[in-house]
Structures are given as C-alpha cells and as structure tokens.
Amino acid sequence: MKEHFSSVWTREQRTAKSPTLSRAQIVRAAMELLDAEGLDALSMRRLGARLGSGTTSVYWHVANKDELLELVLDEVYGEFTVLNVQETTWRNAASSFAYGIRQALFRHPWVISFIGTTPAIGPNAMRMMSGLVATFDHAGFRGLDQDYAASTLMAYVLGITAPELSWRSMLDRTGLTSNELNESIQPMVEKAAADHPELAARYAEFRCMDVDTTRALNFDFGLTCLLDGLEARLNRAASPPASRGRPEPGTPEPGSPAAGDEAGSAPGGHRG
Numbered sequence: 001m002k003e004h005f006s007s008v009w010t011r012e013q014r015t016a017k018s019p020t021l022s023r024a025q026i027v028r029a030a031m032e033l034l035d036a037e038g039l040d041a042l043s044m045r046r047l048g049a050r051l052g053s054g055t056t057s058v059y060w061h062v063a064n065k066d067e068l069l070e071l072v073l074d075e076v077y078g079e080f081t082v083l084n085v086q087e088t089t090w091r092n093a094a095s096s097f098a099y100g101i102r103q104a105l106f107r108h109p110w111v112i113s114f115i116g117t118t119p120a121i122g123p124n125a126m127r128m129m130s131g132l133v134a135t136f137d138h139a140g141f142r143g144l145d146q147d148y149a150a151s152t153l154m155a156y157v158l159g160i161t162a163p164e165l166s167w168r169s170m171l172d173r174t175g176l177t178s179n180e181l182n183e184s185i186q187p188m189v190e191k192a193a194a195d196h197p198e199l200a201a202r203y204a205e206f207r208c209m210d211v212d213t214t215r216a217l218n219f220d221f222g223l224t225c226l227l228d229g230l231e232a233r234l235n236r237a238a239s240p241p242a243s244r245g246r247p248e249p250g251t252p253e254p255g256s257p258a259a260g261d262e263a264g265s266a267p268g269g270h271r272g
Contacts (some may be wrong), residue, residue, distance in 0.1 A: 006120045008067035014060060021053050023061040027071045029106070034072065039110040044068075069114060074122030076111045079104040082131025090139035091227050096134065098223050101157045110167045112158060114193055140234045149230055156226050164215055179210035 013023060029050050034042055044065060048055040062068045081100045083093040105112055132150040141149050167178070174181060186207060193200040206214070 005119075007121060008062070008070045008118075009121050021051065021057055021061070023071070024030055025051065026058055026061055026068070030068055030072050031075060034110050035108060039113060053079075055130075066118070073114065073118050073120060074124045076104055076108050077120065077128050078124035079107075080128050080214065082128060082135065084133075084177050085135045085138040090135050091231070093131075093135045093138075094227060094230075095223060097154060098137070098157050101154070102161050102219065105161050105165065106156075106168070109168065110164060112162055115158060129182060139230070140238065142231075152226065152230075157220060160219055160222055168250065182211045183207075252255075 026047065030042060030047055033047065033050060042065070044055050044058050044062075047068075048058045051058070062071065079100070080097065083096050087094045088096075129150070131151070133146050136146040136149040139149075171178060171181060176184065186203075189203055190200060193203060
C-alpha cells in the first residue's frame, strides 16, 4: 500500500490551549534534549516530562515524532546563514555558508543523520535555498545548474564533516583530546602500515601535527578546490565557442608541415 506524503508544514498550526506551552517551546526543549543526549533519547514522553507537561499537551501541537523532527530540522536550518550576494562575491557567500553549516553540525551532530531523509520545506529551509540559488545565479549559473551547484556544496560539507562528527563522538566516549587520541592509536597505525613503508613514513612525518588544525585545513583545501572547479566551469561556459581548444599562439596546427614527424603518427603515437 502506497503511503501518502505528509508534513507538519502542510497543515495549520493549532492555537495553544494554554499560555504555558507553545510549539516554539516544544521545539526548543527538543533541541536541548537532542544536543544533550542525541537522537535516541528523544521521545514524546521524555519531552513532556522535560517541559513539565503531559504527553497529551505535546501531541496537541505536534502530531508525532516525525513532525517534531521536521520542526527541529528547520530550526537548525535557521542557523545556516547565506550572505547577501549583492554585498559580497559569490565565492565569499558560498564559502561563508559552508563554514556556517560545519559549525552548526558541530553544535547539533544528531541532525546529520536525517538531513535528506526528512522533508526540508519549512520557512528556514526555503529561505536558505532561496539565498543559495541567488548566490549561484549571481555567479552566472543558470537553470538547473544553480541547483546542482548548491547541491554539490551541501554534499561536500555534509560528506567531509560526517567523519569529523564520528571522531568527536569518539573523543566524548574516551575523554581524550584529539591529539591524545591520535597519539594513542599510533602504535596500531604503525603496525598496520608495516608493509607500506611510504605510508609509514608519511604517518611519522605528520604525527606531531595538531589534529584539529589539520582537519580545519583539510576542510578549507577541499572547499577551495570545489569553488575553483565551479568557477572554472563558469569561465569555460563564458568563453567564445571558437576559442575553446584553440592552440596557443605559435603552436603548429595538427597535420600542418610545421608539425614535423608527429603529424604522420598514427593514433597511440605509433608510426605507420
């Protein structure tokens, strides 16, 4: 049997029965519980207890847990800031947005598990997407390329940040700092790399580097490469068709007498 799509954003918000409990209060309390104990700790019963209200009062505002997750997800999207591209460059706006997502995920690590699986059609999500589309429109992307560029940026940040969140979770479980945990696993790394001397040498070379600084530089490197790639695509699209693939001045055309023996080479470089 097919299941019809439903969302908390497709129905009218109920008027509060009591001035002591509102949907906004429920969302704030859910965020606090999630930040403190993670996704597995969230239940309507625990949320009601945290608010000092009965579960029935919570259900008056939120029909079920799925709706609650939609609400808290949009609350997190409200922390994703998109700069006004009219006041800066598109690259600066995209970069600032990416760093903002990374920091929001650090504050709310539980959210990454349901980004993409929970409908993101709340007001904050719409504002965020509108800002991203405007950013890439200003850059010069058109049509679906604007969505592709925004999606690529989001995918990069989520993909590279997920392992960092796992690392931070491990730090919480062990009580160690990043550098302490890194040092503690070095003997295992050295043993695993025993048959790969080139890797062992690299691990030894970078052993004393600060882990958090290295991760931050890694994020910046990847983001810069991604933006460079998007910019190169724009530049290629903007160049006149006749200029694409044109040899540099002074370079002989293939097949011309000036090309020498190479003009007589067969495909693959073998001479006929």
